Amino acid sequence: MTGTVAVVRSAVPGDDRQFLPALDGLRAVAALLVVGYHAALTTWPLDVGWAGVAIFFVLSGYLITRLSLADEAGRGFSFRGFWIRRVARIVPLYLLAVAAFMVLPFVGEGGGWSTVARTLPYYLTFNGEFVEDGPMSVAWSLGIEEKFYLLWPIVAFALFAGRRGRLPATGTAAVLCLVTAVLLPVPGLSGYAGLLVGAALAFLERRCGWVADGLPGALARPVAGWLSTLAVAGVLVAANVPADDSVVYLLLCPLVAVLLLHLVHGRSAVTRFLGTAPMRWLGRRSYGIYLLHTLALTVCAKALPAGLPARDLWVGAGCLALTLVVSDVAHRLVERPFIRLGREWSRSAEADRAPGVGARVELGRVPGSRASRRHQG
Numbered sequence: 001m002t003g004t005v006a007v008v009r010s011a012v013p014g015d016d017r018q019f020l021p022a023l024d025g026l027r028a029v030a031a032l033l034v035v036g037y038h039a040a041l042t043t044w045p046l047d048v049g050w051a052g053v054a055i056f057f058v059l060s061g062y063l064i065t066r067l068s069l070a071d072e073a074g075r076g077f078s079f080r081g082f083w084i085r086r087v088a089r090i091v092p093l094y095l096l097a098v099a100a101f102m103v104l105p106f107v108g109e110g111g112g113w114s115t116v117a118r119t120l121p122y123y124l125t126f127n128g129e130f131v132e133d134g135p136m137s138v139a140w141s142l143g144i145e146e147k148f149y150l151l152w153p154i155v156a157f158a159l160f161a162g163r164r165g166r167l168p169a170t171g172t173a174a175v176l177c178l179v180t181a182v183l184l185p186v187p188g189l190s191g192y193a194g195l196l197v198g199a200a201l202a203f204l205e206r207r208c209g210w211v212a213d214g215l216p217g218a219l220a221r222p223v224a225g226w227l228s229t230l231a232v233a234g235v236l237v238a239a240n241v242p243a244d245d246s247v248v249y250l251l252l253c254p255l256v257a258v259l260l261l262h263l264v265h266g267r268s269a270v271t272r273f274l275g276t277a278p279m280r281w282l283g284r285r286s287y288g289i290y291l292l293h294t295l296a297l298t299v300c301a302k303a304l305p306a307g308l309p310a311r312d313l314w315v316g317a318g319c320l321a322l323t324l325v326v327s328d329v330a331h332r333l334v335e336r337p338f339i340r341l342g343r344e345w346s347r348s349a350e351a352d353r354a355p356g357v358g359a360r361v362e363l364g365r366v367p368g369s370r371a372s373r374r375h376q377g
Contacts, residue, residue, distance in 0.1 A: 025274025061198025088342025
């Protein structure tokens with residue numbers, strides 16, 4: 001899954017452009033939950049893969065809104081720049097992954113051209129959540145994220161440009177989505193709920209002045225890191241008790257939001273662990289890890305002989321190793337170059353826009369200042 005970590009060299013407490021390594025680490029945890037579950041289906045007793053995706057959703061909604069608010073508070077939020085950077089961040093590696101997954105129907109997955117014809121139009125238009133029994137099972141979440149990135153800036157920075165109604169509207173929408181997802185089987189609704197919970201958290205953080213002044217009270221203390229982490233872990237274990245994960249999802253998203261507040265504003269052993277170099281390394285490659293791990297799993301499952309002792313363990317270990325190697329190559333050769341290009345295209349597009357042209361709402365800039373975008377990709 002994609003996301004944005006605010007990484008600007010600043011050590012000012014509460015600054016919304018500060019270096020936030022623990023959030024890279026949290027993204028790594030989310031990716032490992034998904035990969036670990038898929039790579040060990042027959043040997044891992046807990047169904048927690050979906051929870052990793054939920055963490056991704058809340059984190060993405062929070063970060064993209066937080067950085068957009070920082071942008072708005074400076075020289076202004078640019079719709080055009082936002083969308084250019086999102087496309088450059090997400091689409092290149094996604095299209096390469098789609099091309100790779102389209103090989104599977106011809107190498108034993110079945111279906112051949114009929115599977116490609118049935119699924120490819122959905123994948124190319126980021127509608128993977130509507131595909132049943134397709135080769136690229138992870139595409140569903142990317143479809144939800146892309147629709148959010150397309151519409152969210154319009155809602156948050158055009159329809160609610162006055163700012164006062166943003167928090168109540170977003171909070172209400174998040175609650176309604178969470179509750180409705182429990183009551184009704186609406187495809188993708190739980191994903192939008194997680195994104196909205198994260199966005200509402202960013203609005204709450206700014207409304208309460210925590211960005212400028214830091215988070216007061218217990219949530220910034222070390223014990224809060226342990227308690228919020230244990231609460232999230234407890235919910236993950238509890239997810240294996242009821243038959244319907246949606247009830248647990250209702251609890252998980254708000255708890256992840258509480259954990260996020262601590263990771264951003266607090267200091268504890270949890271923030272230190274998530275901010276270690278290995279966790280940051282994994283977190284920065286989490287998009288490729290998430291996108292490519294089922295492809296690596298298929299390759300390993302086909303490459304290892306059926307009679308191999310402890311075959312499932314070897315398949316899982318091979319999947320993890322291959323995923324890390326391929327995602328690192330993808331990060332270096334695809335993600336980082338296109339992120340840089342996205343920033344350049346964004347700056348160029350904004351510089352080419354004639355001053356005074358009435359494009360501030362449609363595709364231009366909402367008045368305010370541009371905060372640094374170094375790592376909005």
